Amino acid sequence: MTEYDVIVIGSGPAGYVCAIRASQLGQKVAIVERAELGGICLNWGCIPTKALLRSSEIWHLMHRLEEFGFSGENLKFDLAKIVERSRKVSKQLSNGVAFLMKKHKIAVIAGEAKLAGAGKVVVTKDGNTAEIAAKNIVLATGARARSLPGLEPDGKLVWTYREAMLPPSMPKSLLVVGSGAIGIEFASFYKTLGADVTVVEVLDRVLPVEDAEISSLAAKAFAKQGMKIKTATTVEKLERGADNVTATLKSKDGKTEPLTVDRVILAVGIVGNIENIGLESAGVKTAKSHVLINEWGETGVPGIWAIGDLAGPPWLAHKGMHEGVIVAERIAGVKGTHPLDISKVPGCTYCSPQIASVGMTEDAAKQSGRKIKIGRFPFIGNGKAIAMGDAQGLIKTVFDAETGELLGAHMIGEGVTELIHGYTIARTLEATEADLAATIFPHPTLSEMLHEAVLDADGRALHI
Numbered sequence: 001m002t003e004y005d006v007i008v009i010g011s012g013p014a015g016y017v018c019a020i021r022a023s024q025l026g027q028k029v030a031i032v033e034r035a036e037l038g039g040i041c042l043n044w045g046c047i048p049t050k051a052l053l054r055s056s057e058i059w060h061l062m063h064r065l066e067e068f069g070f071s072g073e074n075l076k077f078d079l080a081k082i083v084e085r086s087r088k089v090s091k092q093l094s095n096g097v098a099f100l101m102k103k104h105k106i107a108v109i110a111g112e113a114k115l116a117g118a119g120k121v122v123v124t125k126d127g128n129t130a131e132i133a134a135k136n137i138v139l140a141t142g143a144r145a146r147s148l149p150g151l152e153p154d155g156k157l158v159w160t161y162r163e164a165m166l167p168p169s170m171p172k173s174l175l176v177v178g179s180g181a182i183g184i185e186f187a188s189f190y191k192t193l194g195a196d197v198t199v200v201e202v203l204d205r206v207l208p209v210e211d212a213e214i215s216s217l218a219a220k221a222f223a224k225q226g227m228k229i230k231t232a233t234t235v236e237k238l239e240r241g242a243d244n245v246t247a248t249l250k251s252k253d254g255k256t257e258p259l260t261v262d263r264v265i266l267a268v269g270i271v272g273n274i275e276n277i278g279l280e281s282a283g284v285k286t287a288k289s290h291v292l293i294n295e296w297g298e299t300g301v302p303g304i305w306a307i308g309d310l311a312g313p314p315w316l317a318h319k320g321m322h323e324g325v326i327v328a329e330r331i332a333g334v335k336g337t338h339p340l341d342i343s344k345v346p347g348c349t350y351c352s353p354q355i356a357s358v359g360m361t362e363d364a365a366k367q368s369g370r371k372i373k374i375g376r377f378p379f380i381g382n383g384k385a386i387a388m389g390d391a392q393g394l395i396k397t398v399f400d401a402e403t404g405e406l407l408g409a410h411m412i413g414e415g416v417t418e419l420i421h422g423y424t425i426a427r428t429l430e431a432t433e434a435d436l437a438a439t440i441f442p443h444p445t446l447s448e449m450l451h452e453a454v455l456d457a458d459g460r461a462l463h464i
Contacts (some may be wrong), residue, residue: 002107004030004406006331007121007134007278009113012039013046014308014320015140016097021102021328030107030132031122037101038094039107039142041317043160047093047199049185050085052165053350056192059252059307060352067389077193079170084291086165115278119303136205136303136331139284140293140324141277143270143309149239151177151266155439157245158238158264161186171195175247177235181208185220188351191227198228198259200249205231209348211410213360217394238264272310275464288312295339305331319345346424348417353393356420359408359427371401373433375457377449379413381464390414395437395453397423404432409453415446431456 008019016038020030031266036109065072109132111125120133121145134344144161147153153160159395164186172195176187179201191197199206199222205215206222206229219229232252239246246260271289281386284299284306291306293299299306299461305327308320322340329337346358365372379393393413400407409423425435437455441447 001120001131002030003132004028004107004132006136006328007032007113007132008138008140009121010039010140010142010308010310011097011108012140012142012308012320013041013317014142014324015039015138015311016100016136016322018140018307018324018328019106020104021325022107022331024330025328027328027332029104030109031101031445032109032111032113032121033239034110034112034269035147036094037097038090042093042097043090044165046317048086048090048165049161049189049348050129052082053185053352053379055082055085056189057352057392060192079193083166083268101460113277115284115304122178134303136305138297138324138327139277139299139304139306139310140308140320141273141310143150143272143289143315143339144306145266145358146269146271146463148177148235148268151264151268153266154240157240157243158266160266162349163455164265167263169250173260173261173263174198175200175235175261175264176244177213177264178269179231180209180267180269181207181228181347183265183348184222184351186265186267187222187227191225191246192254192352196226196261197229198230198261200233201229201231203231205254207355209347210349210355210357211396211408212363213396214355214394214410214412214458216358218351218353218355221392221412223225223352231396234280270309270315272312274310296330297323297340298330314342314345314347316319316345344427346420348396348420350417353413354416355409355412356416357408358420358424359406360398360410361410362396365400366399371409372407373399373401373457374456375399375453375461377452377456377461377464379449381452381461382444382446382449383447384446385414387444388414395419395449397453397457399433399457404434406431406433406436419450422447 006022006029008015008031011033019029023029111123114122116122123130173288174190174195174197176183176199179199185195187199206219207215236248236250245264250256255398283301290312293306293311297305297307307323309315349355375397377395380391385391396410441451452461
């Protein structure tokens with residue numbers, strides 16, 4: 001039986017980053033993976049979807065050629081090549097993780113892992129088993145798409161994110177169930193490429209975790225694109241035909257209507273991969289399909305930790321990576337490591353227009369009892385946005401009126417997923433409204449809007 005200092009189960013962003021950091025800190029590390037290195041994110045999530053969305057962005061720009069002084073005829077796209085590029089991008093990054101494991105002398109063990117007593121893990125591959133041991137075991141098994149009774153995916157007519165990334169042909173019509181980040185990104189991709197897209201959301205607005213004002217602007221933008229949005233609506237049942245699906249939609253007032261589409265994409269959340277890894281026998285507690293942890297990633301069972309999607313929301317790769325570093329440093333006894341502060345985890349949705357946020361929404365800040373100040377700056381007031389031809393959008397800031405603390409920031413528009421880090425850094429450094437107002441931003445850039453949205457909280461915006 002081979003012994004290690006740390007065994008990481010799962011090689012997604014949380015797992016592989018934890019393994020690398022542990023190795024950097026002098027630990028002897030093994031990582032166990034049953035499928036592809038890089039996990040869902042690199043192979044079936046964050047990365048390949050962004051490659052698909054990049055193609056749809058280009059297709060959108062191709063239809064604006066005349067606006068920029070160009071002309072083109074017989075524009076067309078090859079769906080198979082779009083998908084092929086997406087898969088190549090994923091393969092490149094998965095190979096990159098393999099390189100990083102080798103570089104950091106991390107043992108990569110293929111197979112399914114299961115806790116097998118104190119400090120022990122059994123790995124099964126092709127019917128063969130091997131036992132490995134470590135004082136610290138980090139669970140990073142991730143999550144999978146949630147299914148609903150009667151709406152189960154079948155891989156042909158009713159898709160999860162996996163099938164949605166590998167379409168054999170372009171559906172003419174599509175129903176997306178769920179308007180969170182995953183659902184809206186796929187809705188955006190397929191709508192841009194010409195599908196008739198309907199989005200159903202059980203709550204009263206799309207992107208329900210976002211600030212209500214941003215959510216409203218997003219809904220208007222989607223509707224302008226021709227996307228059909230049905231909020232406060234449920235899918236009662238699906239009737240599967242030979243090559244289409246008829247959904248029965250039920251609104252909040254009880255009215256039902258049929259909708260026939262070529263394909264359905266289920267995007268109703270995720271469930272943690274807690275099965276068959278020995279949690280119960282090890283005494284690891286779970287709730288709502290996720291492992292329960294404290295702020296340090298500790299499960300309550302000595303030597304067993306959990307990170308990433310398995311450990312609960314927000315289900316974001318960068319949150320998992322950060323948890324991986326925290327756990328690795330905690331195991332190694334690094335001083336000065338801070339526990340995870342979920343309020344400092346940014347969220348990004350890569351639809352068109354993009355959406356990004358960090359911290360409290362306006363409503364949450366009001367409900368906290370604070371006296372707040374709101375700053376807003378529209379894209380139409382920014383020279384770079386106008387020059388780019390993308391002048392629709394808004395940057396919004398939420399401040400504590402008494403202390404100047406940046407409570408939250410919310411954005412919609414071109415490139416905002418690359419801008420949100422400015423406010424994320426500000427929250428990490430505990431910068432105040434005065435600090436941000438005194439910061440010099442380069443001109444002409446979209447980032448100037450971060451400054452203007454701060455100034456506007458005091459009625460000092462310069463370009464509106």
